[in-house]
Amino acid sequence: MNSFKGGTYPPKYKKTSEIAIEEIPLPKIAVVPLLQHVGSPSKPVVKAGDIVKTGQLIAEITGLISARIHSPISGKVLVIEKRLHPFGIGIESIIIESDEKDERVEFHPKDITKLFPNEIIDIIKNTGIVGLGGAGFPTHTKLWPPKDRKIDSVILNGCECEPYVTCDYRVMSEETEKVINGLKLMMKILDVHNGYIAIGIKNKDLIEKLKDKDIKTISMGSKYPQGAERQLIKTVLNRKIPYGKLPMDVGCIVHNVQTAKAVYEAVYEGKPLYERVITVAGSVKEPGNYKVRIGTPVSEIIDYCGGLIGDVKKIILGGPMMGLTQFSLDVPVIKGTVGIVALTEKENKIYESTNCIKCGKCINACPEELIPTAISWFVESGKYYELANYNPLGCTECGSCEYECPSKIHLVQNIRTAKKLMKTLKY
Amino acid sequence: MRFIISSSPHIKSEETTSKIMFSVFFALIPAGIWGVYKFGIYSLFIILASVLSCVLFEYISQKYIFKTKINISDGSAVLTGLLMAYCLPPSIKLWQICIGSFFAIILSKESFGGIGFNIFNPALIGRTMLWILFPSDMLGVQIDGITQATPLGLLKGNTAVQVSTYLNLFIGNVPGSIGEISKLLLILGALYLFWRKIISWHLPIAYILTVFILSVIFGQDPVLQILSGGLILGAFFMANDYTTSPVFTKGKIVFGFGCGLLTFLIRKFSSFPEGVCYAILIMNLSVPVLDGFNFKNEVLHTKINIRKYVYIFFILTGIYLIAFNFPACRGINLKKSSDKSGIFKEVLPVASDFREQNDCIKGLDENKKIAGYILKIQFDGYSGKVNAVVGVDKEFKITGLKIVEQNETPGLGSKMTEKDFLNQFLGKSHEKILLTSDGGEIDAVTSATVSSRAITDAVREGINDLKKKIE
Numbered sequence: 001m002n003s004f005k006g007g008t009y010p011p012k013y014k015k016t017s018e019i020a021i022e023e024i025p026l027p028k029i030a031v032v033p034l035l036q037h038v039g040s041p042s043k044p045v046v047k048a049g050d051i052v053k054t055g056q057l058i059a060e061i062t063g064l065i066s067a068r069i070h071s072p073i074s075g076k077v078l079v080i081e082k083r084l085h086p087f088g089i090g091i092e093s094i095i096i097e098s099d100e101k102d103e104r105v106e107f108h109p110k111d112i113t114k115l116f117p118n119e120i121i122d123i124i125k126n127t128g129i130v131g132l133g134g135a136g137f138p139t140h141t142k143l144w145p146p147k148d149r150k151i152d153s154v155i156l157n158g159c160e161c162e163p164y165v166t167c168d169y170r171v172m173s174e175e176t177e178k179v180i181n182g183l184k185l186m187m188k189i190l191d192v193h194n195g196y197i198a199i200g201i202k203n204k205d206l207i208e209k210l211k212d213k214d215i216k217t218i219s220m221g222s223k224y225p226q227g228a229e230r231q232l233i234k235t236v237l238n239r240k241i242p243y244g245k246l247p248m249d250v251g252c253i254v255h256n257v258q259t260a261k262a263v264y265e266a267v268y269e270g271k272p273l274y275e276r277v278i279t280v281a282g283s284v285k286e287p288g289n290y291k292v293r294i295g296t297p298v299s300e301i302i303d304y305c306g307g308l309i310g311d312v313k314k315i316i317l318g319g320p321m322m323g324l325t326q327f328s329l330d331v332p333v334i335k336g337t338v339g340i341v342a343l344t345e346k347e348n349k350i351y352e353s354t355n356c357i358k359c360g361k362c363i364n365a366c367p368e369e370l371i372p373t374a375i376s377w378f379v380e381s382g383k384y385y386e387l388a389n390y391n392p393l394g395c396t397e398c399g400s401c402e403y404e405c406p407s408k409i410h411l412v413q414n415i416r417t418a419k420k421l422m423k424t425l426k427y
Numbered sequence: 428m429r430f431i432i433s434s435s436p437h438i439k440s441e442e443t444t445s446k447i448m449f450s451v452f453f454a455l456i457p458a459g460i461w462g463v464y465k466f467g468i469y470s471l472f473i474i475l476a477s478v479l480s481c482v483l484f485e486y487i488s489q490k491y492i493f494k495t496k497i498n499i500s501d502g503s504a505v506l507t508g509l510l511m512a513y514c515l516p517p518s519i520k521l522w523q524i525c526i527g528s529f530f531a532i533i534l535s536k537e538s539f540g541g542i543g544f545n546i547f548n549p550a551l552i553g554r555t556m557l558w559i560l561f562p563s564d565m566l567g568v569q570i571d572g573i574t575q576a577t578p579l580g581l582l583k584g585n586t587a588v589q590v591s592t593y594l595n596l597f598i599g600n601v602p603g604s605i606g607e608i609s610k611l612l613l614i615l616g617a618l619y620l621f622w623r624k625i626i627s628w629h630l631p632i633a634y635i636l637t638v639f640i641l642s643v644i645f646g647q648d649p650v651l652q653i654l655s656g657g658l659i660l661g662a663f664f665m666a667n668d669y670t671t672s673p674v675f676t677k678g679k680i681v682f683g684f685g686c687g688l689l690t691f692l693i694r695k696f697s698s699f700p701e702g703v704c705y706a707i708l709i710m711n712l713s714v715p716v717l718d719g720f721n722f723k724n725e726v727l728h729t730k731i732n733i734r735k736y737v738y739i740f741f742i743l744t745g746i747y748l749i750a751f752n753f754p755a756c757r758g759i760n761l762k763k764s765s766d767k768s769g770i771f772k773e774v775l776p777v778a779s780d781f782r783e784q785n786d787c788i789k790g791l792d793e794n795k796k797i798a799g800y801i802l803k804i805q806f807d808g809y810s811g812k813v814n815a816v817v818g819v820d821k822e823f824k825i826t827g828l829k830i831v832e833q834n835e836t837p838g839l840g841s842k843m844t845e846k847d848f849l850n851q852f853l854g855k856s857h858e859k860i861l862l863t864s865d866g867g868e869i870d871a872v873t874s875a876t877v878s879s880r881a882i883t884d885a886v887r888e889g890i891n892d893l894k895k896k897i898e
Contacts, residue, residue, distance in 0.1 A: 008440075010438060010440075011438075088432070163438065308428075312428075312430070313430065313431050314430055314431050314433070314437055315430050316437055320435075320436060320437040320438045321435060321436040321437070321438070322435050322436065323435060323437065324435070325430065325431065325432045325433055325435075325437065326430060326432075327429075327430050327432050328430075329428070341437075343437060343438075347438070348431075348437055348438065349439065350431075351439065351443065354444055354498060354501060354542070355540075355541060355542050355543035355544065356543050357444055357447075357503075357542060357543045357669045357670055358543060358669050358670050358674055359447070359669045359674075360669070360674035360675070361442075363674055363675070397435070399435050399436030402436050402439065403436050403438065403439055403440055404440055404442070405439070405440075406440075406442045406443050406444045406446070406447055407443075407444050407543075408439060408443065410434060412434055412435060412436065413434035416434065
């Protein structure tokens with residue numbers, strides 16, 4: 001099988017992979033940020049005091065790249081104000097108090113056979129679906145590539161190369177039909193005949209289950225970052241995306257498996273995106289895979305899981321390789337949250353960084369063939385004019401280099417600084 | 428509850444700099460134990476002195492001279508000390524080691540900015556300084572012993588000698604520096620490091636392969652070249668040092684190739700008996716070019732074309748070889764003795780006249796009777812042919828032995844001409860002219876066993892032939 005260059009092998013910790021998805025009770029108060037996707041923030045269409053139902057539109061698209069937001073619960077809009085967002089900053093959010101009835105708006109499924117691709121895309125756009133793998137790129141934009149790009153393959157990404165995270169694997173095992181049909185819908189929209197599902201955890205039963213005459217199921221190696229778009233395409237199709245290009249430039253589109261499931265539910269059931277499956281793992285009493293409403297505060301989820309155990313030092317939204325640390329448990333789950341990982345000091349050793357010994361481990365680990373230690377050194381030593389020669393903008397921040405570094409240099413942090421410097425100083 | 432905020436990734440591998448350093452340290456320990464077993468407890472003191480003085484100098488320099496953060500616990504000074512001790516002979520004095528450590532740690536490493544910034548391998552700098560400052564103490568044994576001499580026994584196809592020589596070299600039943608003699612244990616240590624994924628195979632294999640191929644091309648014994656001297660220690664543990672070798676695989680291969688080439692050239696042509704140490708130090712200088720970048724010291728970004736670099740290497744080698752083969756360029760010929768009969772008289776004092784007859788020189792006494800014979804022998808010395816004159820009396824006992832012409836280096840080769848060694852031959856009949864290790868009575872020059880064997884064999888065979896001819 002093809003593989004990508006570089007990468008590393010962090011421990012997997014996927015103990016939750018065989019724990020079935022469990023639904024978490026509705027939150028008492030849902031905090032729905034107006035920015036849950038890549039692009040411009042949405043504009044609220046409700047105001048304080050309004051009564052909303054589950055699945056009702058509460059924020060509308062603004063600009064070219066944006067997504068609609070729907071109410072995750074039924075109840076009353078308390079206020080629209082700045083609240084803490086997983087990005088660590090305050091972002092305008094709609095605060096909804098639950099009436100605990102969970103009244104839903106009426107969903108209107110349509111006869112799929114009579115729909116044109118652009119009508120299906122409209123449904124996806126109206127139901128506010130964004131990529132559920134983490135980044136949150138609006139799905140309808142991705143499914144409507146410019147005319148001059150010839151798309152020939154769709155890949156569903158079920159790799160989950162991040163340690164701890166198992167939610168996509170559970171969705172594939174439990175809602176196989178929805179995932180497959182969601183993929184078929186995407187293939188129909190794009191008029192392509194090559195559909196692939198890439199799975200990370202090797203499981204014969206799952207591969208058997210996912211068997212379909214139109215779709216190829218590929219079991220991936222355990223290398224990190226296998227689930228990164230560029231590396232996934234290199235592995236599945238053996239196509240290398242040049243720096244600065246997108247997957248559609250090589251005729252390919254990648255979606256997360258949960259996105260495919262959401263597309264299926266939107267089109268066949270008329271259900272907007274207001275809930276998702278996340279993994280709660282690490283030092284919590286009952287780790288597992290949970291179906292949660294968007295906007296549920298992390299503290300309520302952790303309470304439902306029996307609370308934290310031990311001296312937890314870090315709460316991470318997402319996986320431990322690329323996730324964001326939180327200083328408060330009041331942050332809500334957003335569309336792009338794949339998991340909550342609680343790490344104690346033992347699992348998350350804090351090292352002091354020392355001099356680079358030029359071992360070359362970061363260079364060998366970088367999937368984008370950069371020289372992380374050089375970029376890091378130029379940032380630390382203030383030689384910003386050198387940065388342009390080492391292409392820091394090519395970094396996907398996967399963290400392989402820093403994981404491998406024996407000197408424990410903060411490579412990713414320095415490269416992020418380099419990226420910002422490149423953009424602001426225009427070297 | 429308070430949580431830590433940090434940049435991703437939040438998990439990191441268990442590998443740390445000090446773990447890597449101590450893994451290399453442990454990989455080297457068995458070879459050191461063998462060295463102590465072979466050379467006695469004093470070599471353990473040498474190792475301890477070297478390690479302790481390196482750590483001490485690192486501490487002093489970090490605390491008082493350069494005033495940086497003290498990080499002696501990262502194990503790099505310990506490793507430098509160990510490696511330096513491993514390429515020192517057991518004849519070195521303990522206070523001299525401290526001077527070597529000073530150069531290794533303070534001048535070669537800390538003054539460049541500490542771990543990761545040095546451009547030369549500190550252990551080899553320390554060793555080189557000791558070689559320059561105390562040549563007589565270092566002469567006892569060398570990192571690179573006796574490689575060039577092809578024993579006559581081997582040339583004559585005496586395979587029994589061959590196999591045992593290889594085996595002794597491989598296991599470490601030879602004189603040499605403390606840590607370099609047991610190739611077996613060194614290779615086992617290197618295999619451990621491969622398994623731990625600390626070193627890559629590219630550089631050492633390119634190094635060893637280059638020496639092998641060049642030995643075949645230039646008619647040397649390739650296995651002997653590889654197993655003798657400090658090649659294995661140098662290739663796996665010194666050339667392959669992280670900081671002073673290229674980071675990219677291509678660069679590593681060219682680096683290994685360059686080291687092999689220089690080692691071979693130094694061994695074969697230069698007046699230095701050892702190649703490994705200087706080859707690695709010279710190649711250390713090429714690291715920024717081979718990497719194509721040098722982000723630590725001065726800015727250099729050349730998209731270096733590795734192939735061009737290799738061509739340049741070949742051209743320089745060609746020039747070097749041609750230059751060396753012009754007689755005018757070869758300098759070291761010792762003065763030829765024009766007065767041949769003077770030498771004859773020296774090795775056969777009882778004779779007063781010499782007459783050449785039927786390919787053999789007879790020494791006649793005052794009564795014109797045969798007093799003995801003069802025998803001219805030639806054998807492969809350390810760096811080229813060596814001519815010697817042997818005088819034997821009527822009973823074929825040796826009355827004198829003199830080296831008349833040699834290209835030998837001031838180091839090893841000249842040791843062979845020392846009286847202590849040559850006087851052992853006097854008065855012995857040819858049956859007993861064998862090295863003590865081969866069951867005879869001649870003690871080999873330390874570290875020059877193969878050369879010693881060459882001269883012993885040449886003398887014995889020569890007398891044997893003469894005896895047959897006369898009878």
